[in-house]
Amino acid sequence: MNLFWLYLLMSVLTYASRRAFLQMPDHWLSPRMRNGLSFIPVGIFAALIFPSLFASEQQWVFQPVPLVASAVCLLVMAFSKNVFLSFGVSLGLVVLVTAGIL
Amino acid sequence: MNRTQSSLSLFRVGFWDALPITASYILFGAIFGMMALQTGLTSWESVAMSIFVYSGAAQFSAISMLADNAGMWAILITTVLLNTRHFLMGLSLSPYYQRFSFGQVTGLAFYMTDEQYAVTLNRFRHYPSQLPYILGVSLSLHAAWVFGTWIGTVAGQWIPDPASLGLGFSFTAMFLALAYYQLTSWLRILTFILCGALAVYLSLLLPNGLHLLIAGLVAFGVGYLLPDQKATAPPHSDDAAAKGVESA
Numbered sequence: 001m002n003l004f005w006l007y008l009l010m011s012v013l014t015y016a017s018r019r020a021f022l023q024m025p026d027h028w029l030s031p032r033m034r035n036g037l038s039f040i041p042v043g044i045f046a047a048l049i050f051p052s053l054f055a056s057e058q059q060w061v062f063q064p065v066p067l068v069a070s071a072v073c074l075l076v077m078a079f080s081k082n083v084f085l086s087f088g089v090s091l092g093l094v095v096l097v098t099a100g101i102l
Numbered sequence: 103m104n105r106t107q108s109s110l111s112l113f114r115v116g117f118w119d120a121l122p123i124t125a126s127y128i129l130f131g132a133i134f135g136m137m138a139l140q141t142g143l144t145s146w147e148s149v150a151m152s153i154f155v156y157s158g159a160a161q162f163s164a165i166s167m168l169a170d171n172a173g174m175w176a177i178l179i180t181t182v183l184l185n186t187r188h189f190l191m192g193l194s195l196s197p198y199y200q201r202f203s204f205g206q207v208t209g210l211a212f213y214m215t216d217e218q219y220a221v222t223l224n225r226f227r228h229y230p231s232q233l234p235y236i237l238g239v240s241l242s243l244h245a246a247w248v249f250g251t252w253i254g255t256v257a258g259q260w261i262p263d264p265a266s267l268g269l270g271f272s273f274t275a276m277f278l279a280l281a282y283y284q285l286t287s288w289l290r291i292l293t294f295i296l297c298g299a300l301a302v303y304l305s306l307l308l309p310n311g312l313h314l315l316i317a318g319l320v321a322f323g324v325g326y327l328l329p330d331q332k333a334t335a336p337p338h339s340d341d342a343a344a345k346g347v348e349s350a
Binding site for chain 2: 005006041054069099
């Protein structure tokens with residue numbers, strides 16, 4: 001396989017998908033449309049988070065440690081409003097449990 | 103001069119905000135580099151893929167398919183499917199990119215990964231979209247991905263398996279922390295849970311990536327059809343720009 005063409009076409013396809021709707025004409029962005037757009041991150045974040053907790057290799061999985069760590073992450077966010085702290089505490093919890101320290 | 107300092111300062115804020123993800127990018131880039139080498143790519147071929155394609159999901163799929171002797175068109179179709187989520191992500195960023203020129207948007211589009219999207223979107227909740235900030239996040243993440251890939255090709259045998267250390271949770275942790283700011287009303291929380299459940303179900307059935315597109319479309323439909331008083335609108339004031347980042 002010619003890697004030059006593979007890389008070129010993969011790059012073009014990836015870039016085109018990113019560029020396509022990144023700057024819509026102003027008149028398309030009605031208040032209702034903006035409200036709809038503001039909800040997209042909610043769906044995208046949900047689709048990034050939930051499958052990583054409940055699915056693996058197209059199988060349903062139950063993973064107590066990441067679930068508890070996720071709850072801890074949200075709790076720390078609720079109290080501290082600090083992304084780095086929430087990230088660090090929840091990831092640290094998973095690492096310590098995985099390493100057998102906790 | 104002040105403008106230059108301000109731009110530099112915003113660039114630094116972007117760099118620092120992206121730092122936890124930068125570390126993860128180096129590690130996962132290294133895993134990619136190691137796997138690419140095992141597939142038969144040379145060090146430079148692996149690094150070139152990370153420089154020009156710059157899409158973790160597409161790259162991991164591609165080397166896995168290359169190892170299975172898949173054809174070029176199969177790899178390209180998989181790339182398209184994995185990238186469908188970018189259409190919606192770009193659409194949701196569109197209001198924040200209105201202030202940029204065509205050329206700037208065309209350049210920034212290259213860097214729109216899931217993580218760059220998450221970090222910059224969080225910033226836009228309270229601050230206007232600023233080019234230096236976006237560049238600070240984007241360039242550090244891209245550099246980390248390329249550097250990680252190179253590290254993986256030269257020192258792959260010493261790279262620990264992230265799963266065995268529990269580091270696979272790093273992206274989930276960051277997405278969760280950033281998603282928290284999106285959950286500003288009961289409607290949004292319910293949409294989050296609904297889309298999450300739907301995404302889990304679809305991820306068991308559909309090729310990788312499509313569940314993101316469908317979950318994003320469902321969320322858009324909810325937001326479009328049901329008015330939400332707490333919807334986020336892009337801030338138009340530049341006043342907040344110099345205050346620095348809130349938390350990420």
